[in-house]
Amino acid sequence: MTAVIRPILRSLNTVLLPAMLLTAAWIVAGWKIPRTVATLWTFAPFIFFILLGLLAIAYGRGRALLAAIVFLTAMLVQLDAGRALIGWHPQGLSTLIVAFFVPINLCLIAWYEERGVFTWYGLMRLALIAAQLAVIAGCAYFIEDWFARIHAVLAADWVDVNAALGLPQAGIVAIAVAAIVLAIATFIERTHLLFALTAGLFGYGISVSLSGLGMLHAMGVAIALMITISILRDSYDMAYRDELTGLPQRRALNELFMSLSGDYAVAMMDVDHFKKFNDKHGHDVGDDVLKMVATQIGNVRDGGRAFRYGGEEFTVVYPGKGKQQALRSLEQVREAIENYDVVVRAPRVNGNGRNRRGKGRAPGARTVSVTISIGVADRRDRGESHEQVLKRADESLYKAKKKGRNRVVMDGH
Numbered sequence: 001m002t003a004v005i006r007p008i009l010r011s012l013n014t015v016l017l018p019a020m021l022l023t024a025a026w027i028v029a030g031w032k033i034p035r036t037v038a039t040l041w042t043f044a045p046f047i048f049f050i051l052l053g054l055l056a057i058a059y060g061r062g063r064a065l066l067a068a069i070v071f072l073t074a075m076l077v078q079l080d081a082g083r084a085l086i087g088w089h090p091q092g093l094s095t096l097i098v099a100f101f102v103p104i105n106l107c108l109i110a111w112y113e114e115r116g117v118f119t120w121y122g123l124m125r126l127a128l129i130a131a132q133l134a135v136i137a138g139c140a141y142f143i144e145d146w147f148a149r150i151h152a153v154l155a156a157d158w159v160d161v162n163a164a165l166g167l168p169q170a171g172i173v174a175i176a177v178a179a180i181v182l183a184i185a186t187f188i189e190r191t192h193l194l195f196a197l198t199a200g201l202f203g204y205g206i207s208v209s210l211s212g213l214g215m216l217h218a219m220g221v222a223i224a225l226m227i228t229i230s231i232l233r234d235s236y237d238m239a240y241r242d243e244l245t246g247l248p249q250r251r252a253l254n255e256l257f258m259s260l261s262g263d264y265a266v267a268m269m270d271v272d273h274f275k276k277f278n279d280k281h282g283h284d285v286g287d288d289v290l291k292m293v294a295t296q297i298g299n300v301r302d303g304g305r306a307f308r309y310g311g312e313e314f315t316v317v318y319p320g321k322g323k324q325q326a327l328r329s330l331e332q333v334r335e336a337i338e339n340y341d342v343v344v345r346a347p348r349v350n351g352n353g354r355n356r357r358g359k360g361r362a363p364g365a366r367t368v369s370v371t372i373s374i375g376v377a378d379r380r381d382r383g384e385s386h387e388q389v390l391k392r393a394d395e396s397l398y399k400a401k402k403k404g405r406n407r408v409v410m411d412g413h
Contacts, residue, residue, distance in 0.1 A: 018199030018226050025203065025222035029214040045075055045220025052228045062122040063109050064231050067197055068224070069129055070105045071204065073097070075220050078208060093140055098171040098208055101132060103178035106201055110185035110194055175205045192230035192237075200226055242308040244287060245294030253307040253315060257386035265318040265326040265378040266386075267304075268393040269297065269333075272371045272405040274312040281368070285344055289370055296336045302329040314372075315390075323378040323410045330374050330408050338406060341367035373400035377411035 033041045049072040056065035077097045108128075115121035179201055186194040200223040207219035240252040271277075271293055278286040290312065297306045297314050302325060304316040316333075318326045344366050375396025379389050392411045400409040 015195060015199075017229065018196060021222040021226055022199060022203050022206075022219075025215075025218035026206075029218040031214075033214075041217060045217050045224060046072065048221050048224035048228075049075070052224045052231075055228060055231055057117050059231055059235055060116045061114065061193075061231050061234075062117045062119075062125065063112055063114055064193060064227055065117055065122075066109050066112075066125055066129060067106065067193075067200070067227055069126075070102055070109070071200065071220070071223055071227075073133065074102050074204065075216065078216055093136070094208075095171065096136060099174045101136070102204060103174040103201070105129060105132070106197055107178050107181045107185075110182050110197060171208070172205075175201060179205075192233040193227065196223075196226040196230035199223075242294075245291055245308050247294050247298055247306055247308045247314070249308050250310065253309070253317070256305065256307075256317060256319075260317075260319055260386070261382075262320060263322060263379050264389075265321050265323045265376060266389050266393045267316040267318075267326060267330055267374055267376040267408075268309070268390070268397040269314040269316070269372050269374045270397055270401070271312040272373055272401075274370075277368075277370065281344055285342070289342055292340055292342055293337055293370070293372065296333055296340065299336075300329050300333050302326060304329055318378075321378075323376045326376055326378075327408060327410065330376060334372055334374060334406065334408060338369065338371050341369055343367050371406035373397055373405045374408040375400050375411070376408065 049068050053065055053068045053072075056062070056068060074097050077094050108125075112125065115125075179198065182194065182198040182201060186198050203219045203223050203226075207216045240248055242249045271289065274286070274289070277289065293312075294306070294308060294314065297316060300306055300316050302318065303321060304318050304326065307315045307317070309315045316326075316330070375393050375398065377389055377392035377396055396409045396411045396413075399413075400407050403409065
């Protein structure tokens with residue numbers, strides 16, 4: 001049950017912040033902005049998007065930069081920036097941006113792999129957006145009649161409904177389709193950026209549907225904040241979470257130790273005979289084993305916090321508990337791993353005659369099991385450092401190996 005609940009809770013945590021920002025934007029949009037800050041509020045979404053772009057460049061997040069450009073362009077068009085600056089705003093420009101430019105480019109960004117900003121891939125993607133805008137502007141300027149015809153088709157109501165929306169029905173369909181594509185990409189990749197893009201598209205749809213400067217400004221700020229926070233959260237995960245297993249890694253472990261001032265227990269775990277297993281079955285199966293072990297360790301009870309220490313080693317810390325209190329949950333983890341069957345997928349041959357690993361349990365696939373050894377120690381006094389506790393837990397792990405593996409050994413036993 002825990003294995004099912006924890007991913008759901010993590011997803012809810014990721015969804016909660018965008019939802020709160022969109023709700024706050026909806027509330028703020030109805031406020032009467034004081035004159036003292038009215039001018040600043042007018043430029044607020046553009047300032048936030050520019051800051052977002054600079055942050056994306058600094059962190060090398062090409063997809064976030066593209067999203068900032070797409071939403072910033074849409075905001076400029078919706079707020080008639082062209083008319084304000086140079087007196088030019090062709091009929092149908094906003095409709096085309098809403099119905100095609102924003103949905104299509106957000107879908108492309110969602111399916112792009114992160115390739116940086118000032119790389120060949122990053123520059124080509126920036127050039128693609130620039131080319132789209134150049135074509136749209138060129139058509140609007142040089143063949144204005146044709147452009148107006150496109151607007152007439154897109155702005156026409158396909159279904160006769162009484163809805164006072166500022167968004168044409170073609171735009172509603174385009175945003176709905178894009179939302180489905182983004183939702184699928186988010187389910188597959190599950191990064192903070194994709195959650196932010198999906199929520200951002202929803203907020204953008206609201207802002208152009210319920211036309212009004214207050215809604216446009218508030219939603220613009222909310223969207224920029226969502227994407228900015230997603231960069232920081234994704235960067236945090238890259239720095240503190242192990243990419244293969246999804247568990248926090250040693251940097252996060254060290255920061256936890258620095259925050260602990262009272263008693264705690266530490267368990268060191270190691271997959272038995274992992275190197276031999278890796279040599280026999282291959283690194284792909286070895287990675288599957290590490291993922292399985294990490295999942296089981298991540299479900300540890302009694303307040304344990306799991307980390308990947310390195311290689312096939314894992315660590316669990318029990319803040320405020322002793323080794324005797326940790327023993328029961330450690331035995332549960334050990335038994336769960338021992339009883340778990342890992343499927344060894346047989347290689348398949350593709351059309352080029354090369355081996356590839358199949359997905360699912362193919363005919364002829366067999367299962368293997370692995371075990372772990374565990375050593376646990378607790379802090380003896382407040383003056384003992386975490387390095388000393390880790391060392392004693394590691395010594396207990398070594399004793400577990402010498403006693404035959406697949407067992408938990410407490411410090412002092």
